[in-house]
Amino acid sequence: MPSPTTVSRAFSVIRQSRKVGRIRFPLLGYQVTLLDALPEAGGTLRTALPPYRLPREVLAQETQRLMSIGIEFFAHHVLGRDVSLDELRADYRAVFLGPGRQQGREWSVDGRVPADLHTGLRLLQEWVAVGTIPDVKSAAIVGGGNSAVDLARVLRKTGAEVHVITHDALPKLGVPPEGAMKAIPREVKQAQEEGVVFHEHRGIQRLILRGERVVGVEMVHMKKLPRPDGSIEIVPFEGTETVLHVEQVIPAIGQVVLAAGMERILEGRPFFAVDLWGHVVNHPGVFAGGDARQGSRGTVSGAVGDGRRAALAIDGYLRGVEVSEHCAEAIPLDSLNLNYFEHAPRAEEPLLSVEERSGDAEVAGGLIEHQVMAESLRCFSCGECLACDNCWTLCPDQSVLKTKELASDGSHYVFDYDYCKGCGLCARECPSGYIVMEDELLFAGQYK
Template identity: 30%
Template sequence: MNDKAVPPCQAACPIHTDVRGYVSAIAKGDVEEAIRIIRQVNPFPSSCGRICTRLCEKACRRAQIDEPISIRELKRFASDQTLGLKLIEIPENSYEEKIAVIGSGPAGLTAAHDLALLGYRVTVFDSQHVLGGMLSQGIPDYRLPKDLVKKEVDNILALGVEAKTGLSLGQDFTLEELLKDYQAVFIAVGSQKSLLPKYNGVELNGVIAAVEFLKQVSRGHKPRLGKNIAVIGGGHTAIDAARTSVRLGASDVTIVYRRTVDEIPAGPEEVEHAEKEGIKIIYLAAPVEFSGNEKVQSVRFIKMQLGDLDKSGRRRPVPIENSEFEITADTVILAIGYMPDAEVLKESGLNISRSGTVLVKDYTGITNIHDVFAAGDVVSGPQSVIEAIASGRRVAEALHHYFRTMPDKEEKNFMALKELDDGIVKLINKSERQKMPALKVEERITNFDEVDLGYSKDQAVMEAQRCLNCGAGAVVADNCAACLNCVRICPYGIPFPGKEIAEIDISQCQACGICASECPASAIILQLEAKENNRAELEKAVDIAREETPEILIIGFYCRYGSPIGPPFDEDEVCWLGKFCTGRMDEHQFIYPFELEVDGVVIHMCKNDECRFRDGNQWSKSHIKSAKKILNEIGIGADRLDIISEEDFHNFRNKLHALGINPLRTGKKVKT
């Protein structure tokens, strides 16, 4: 059994973000809790919320039913909603060691951030005057606004990290010099040197590299491109370059990619955006020659077809003979690949691989030079931002262990929960993914305003509620009496009789909680919603409500899935508590409020056919019926507890007012 397995999203995330944790916080409207969870492992939530390659979504099991959760958009929502929130305390300087970080991209800054939090003194060097590396220079504003990156960078600097900008390794300082002042140097200079193909004409004017082009634009330049632009490549940079060209006024932009739409690394959403903006994409073609007189005028391509698998597991494009064609181009933007600036690194004495990357021992980033560490793209070659953040985190931890002479931490193994069984998939209701609101094409192609507008609160909550809460379901404790009630009542048929106790395959459990509410030994714990938390939540709500309420205090429970936006209706006398399905509420949850001297309890349930968990309504009704019987017997009265719709509420209230306050309060001071 996958006892220690984590949700697939968390396993897939290079920094193993507790995705389920923050998504479920958003599902109940707790954005602060969400951002706290994100921020624990990621100093760049705003950036990642926009441009992350979201391995999590590729792993999301919701895709087995319909579409994955929009995890990235939810991260963006959490971060956008909490920009002013102070989440991290400025750390105390606990250690003497000083660490130099070269390169202020996500790898370098993440390491700086983590080390500062650990109590080290960190100085970040960058050849540019703006910090953030590719985040602040390589990605156009319409995808990632610079002010957001700056905010995230500033947050890191606010931890006491010192920045020295405009200083390049090799030119302005050497490793040797740094090692005199710093006890360790972390090299995270990235992999920004563009690879240029060796075709005829590549030296012509007008043939430019995408990264340099994007950097120029991000510094405020507006290069003259002409009318016809050919972009070669299929990565994010290629699409960024093409869309940037459109915004600079190019009327005819064509992307040429050598594989098909299925392989394009930029992904379907970026492609869709590009096409909407009028960009043509030619698949299965590669350039053979650039021609022109000093300045490029046209490119000749050859058509490709997909052949055998290559080392990366993708089908290798193979040229088709006699299939050449030509397109006119005033500018050709090459977005084919990148490598680190190997020369500088070599001169610094570092061992370098054939592809120009720095050779390191392992994830700790130890290089051949004592006290010099390296990680990020400079070690791995071009990778995603989240990979860079992950490598920064690992090196920071390794450095800490190194300085504190602690043994290397063993890499924690994040094993993903297995897939949902087909039988279970069929039982789960479909629910459409929320569409990201975006600027209309005509509103966006003339400027660099951010295209995606972000979810509204309602959208975010609804999207978050699509989450299946993988692995947060029911766990059977040792005091299971093996009554097998859970086996009999689970709407998904997941629990089964084990040798001694009932067992629940956590990988399949849908966390409806019905078994937990019905377990006679109270031996089933629903991780998502522990019993103690329920009790504490209720007690707190009653305390708060008591302060402000008038004579009669009513606690109202509603299903969050049924009313995602909030309580089903507003009533001054009702203090609402949202539940993820009221079917998981046991009888005690309905009678306990009365012990807290609440005067009435109402339950607003979903309609019969709308239950997310199939049987929830039936269980709610059964538990309420049983609780009413108890209330009757003890003399509180069954009429104080009821299932209601908005229309019934008036009746209920009148009845309650006629009954008066909870008899347990009689004799005590009642506000009038």
């Protein structure tokens, strides 16, 4: 067996501890083994994210932190080649699949592809691994996600003229998220600062080829029209064609799951069909999440959240109990009384100027300690009792009583409804939206 070195989220398999004392067990007390095709942990963050966006020492610290709680990591283990799902099912009591989306989506224009076609993801992976990038004077990247923007910035560093062609709108105020490019708006802005040219609401109508090689593309304005079934159709506008002379076209239009070894679970679907907790339908003991799950928004925080929920679900499965989680309802902004909060501007992360952005230097750094503390003080603690005494002090009927011990709702106040006239002053003056006025008839109905 390889010795544990570091950790990744590719495939985690969980078995009840039979080796007490060998390692410190992860938080819920199970022994967890992670298997990954790659030599090191970190998944896409290690293989495709440019280091100027995520310094590798930060990633190493994170993966080491996970390892230190006792997770075993087996590198060079490819599911479907070195180990089968049946073997994992036999050896472990539960299996979590998190293979991400490792393959760029196929792309062509009227069935034609240039001879030197590479997906944006593949080019980024090569650049991150060995530092090679196509040596071109100009390139058009098709797509509006993080891969498209990251590759555009990497190519731009070589001095190439770089165009990003996207059906979506540039992210800006007034553009709804569903109509905007999927890339992080801040990254789009930085790419623009660096000289990347964005062509929003555009598609490629025709490849202009000399032999098999691209010498240009014909772009056309695209419009999104709603279909009667609620879906969106993207249609070209005739007469809006323009030609862009470029040496290379690179599609970065999303990624798909590599199915090898997981065909039985995928059942012909491109992604895993799972519930909120990651249970794979019809496969008890098998869980999935991250980018490979249907409906994933393709973000790190989404993948981490999937992993956390699946861990709770696996714990429930192994103990034979139903898993549930209390989700607090979102508190609308208008339930807060902002007069009680001092205005404080948002902390700005340190940002390198365009001239300083070279090599692997981190372009947008993290906040420093005092900024993090200041940010935490900007928190409204929505829906939490701040023990500010407003309700107790301001109630004209003295129907709010202050308690020494915590009341049943966790606050220090109880309401004496025999004296409450329902004026609502307490709710209006509650800074955090903790006190809510209920319709008396509905309230009475509930407790009949």
